[in-house]
Amino acid sequence: MGAPRQWAARLLGFVVRHAPARSRDWASAMLRELDFIEGDWAALYWALGSMAALIRHAASGWRSWFRGRIPNKEEPMNNFGKKALGVGSGIGLAFLLVLCAFGVQSLLEFIFPSLRQDHAMMTHAITMILIPEVTFVVAAIILWRKRTAVAAGILLFAIAAGAHVAFFLATHSHS
Amino acid sequence: MKVRLSPQTLLVLDAFLAQPEDWQYGYDLSRNTGLKSGTLYPILMRLAEHKLLDTAWEPADPGKPPRHMYRFTPEGLRFAREHPLARPSGSLGRVALSQILTHQGSI
Numbered sequence: 131m132g133a134p135r136q137w138a139a140r141l142l143g144f145v146v147r148h149a150p151a152r153s154r155d156w157a158s159a160m161l162r163e164l165d166f167i168e169g170d171w172a173a174l175y176w177a178l179g180s181m182a183a184l185i186r187h188a189a190s191g192w193r194s195w196f197r198g199r200i201p202n203k204e205e206p207m208n209n210f211g212k213k214a215l216g217v218g219s220g221i222g223l224a225f226l227l228v229l230c231a232f233g234v235q236s237l238l239e240f241i242f243p244s245l246r247q248d249h250a251m252m253t254h255a256i257t258m259i260l261i262p263e264v265t266f267v268v269a270a271i272i273l274w275r276k277r278t279a280v281a282a283g284i285l286l287f288a289i290a291a292g293a294h295v296a297f298f299l300a301t302h303s304h305s
Numbered sequence: 306m307k308v309r310l311s312p313q314t315l316l317v318l319d320a321f322l323a324q325p326e327d328w329q330y331g332y333d334l335s336r337n338t339g340l341k342s343g344t345l346y347p348i349l350m351r352l353a354e355h356k357l358l359d360t361a362w363e364p365a366d367p368g369k370p371p372r373h374m375y376r377f378t379p380e381g382l383r384f385a386r387e388h389p390l391a392r393p394s395g396s397l398g399r400v401a402l403s404q405i406l407t408h409q410g411s412i
Contacts, residue, residue, distance in 0.1 A: 177342075
């Protein structure tokens with residue numbers, strides 16, 4: 131048994147052990163099929179695709195649970211819940227982007243130490259402020275018509291981040 | 306009945322229509338339809354949740370784990386045959402899928 135097939139079996143074995151009850155039979159079924167797949171890499175791709183399918187299946191269960199928690203008869207409350215979830219998702223996505231930008235900046239400074247010594251302020255301004263803020267605005271414009279709540283969440287985060295930068299610059303220029 | 310009939314779902318229905326009485330395995334369905342596991346299994350799950358597919362574990366030899374199998378329920382068979390895009394002969398292949406996709410793109 132080659133390494134990719136071993137990884138595939140481990141991956142699906144892990145999923146079978148940790149899958150929610152409603153998905154466990156399906157996870158076992160996908161794991162069992164591995165024995166019949168020709169080719170180690172094909173087995174690994176099978177396992178990765180299966181894992182994605184199980185995540186979607188579990189997510190649909192969580193969505194149903196979440197919908198069940200929101201009272202159906204109170205439509206305004208239902209809408210409010212959806213909007214709050216959308217805004218929260220927008221803020222979460224924006225936060226993730228900033229985390230990624232921070233990772234990129236750290237990586238750049240690790241690869242090119244001179245950036246940290248000579249151009250720290252400029253690197254920080256480009257990777258942590260300019261690129262994320264431009265991305266936020268573009269994403270908000272694209273999403274505004276179809277995902278207004280998500281776009282609002284992104285914009286909210288962009289404004290908060292912009293205010294943070296303005297406050298930082300104001301306090302540091304006085305000192 | 307509210308089942309989303311994507312071109313991929315039609316391919317799966319068609320693969321079952323080719324041998325409507327027989328139990329089929331996931332990997333065989335994947336090979337017959339050309340669908341990856343990440344596409345095939347959500348369709349199987351959805352069809353099973355709508356009671357269009359029966360699922361069962363194949364009785365295996367001692368020491369060997371059983372294998373999961375799928376087959377149309379009577380309702381599933383009726384649904385597949387009644388749907389205008391599903392081919393009763395079981396002949397919907399990749400060519401037909403590409404035609405459906407092209408047709409959808411041109412609408």
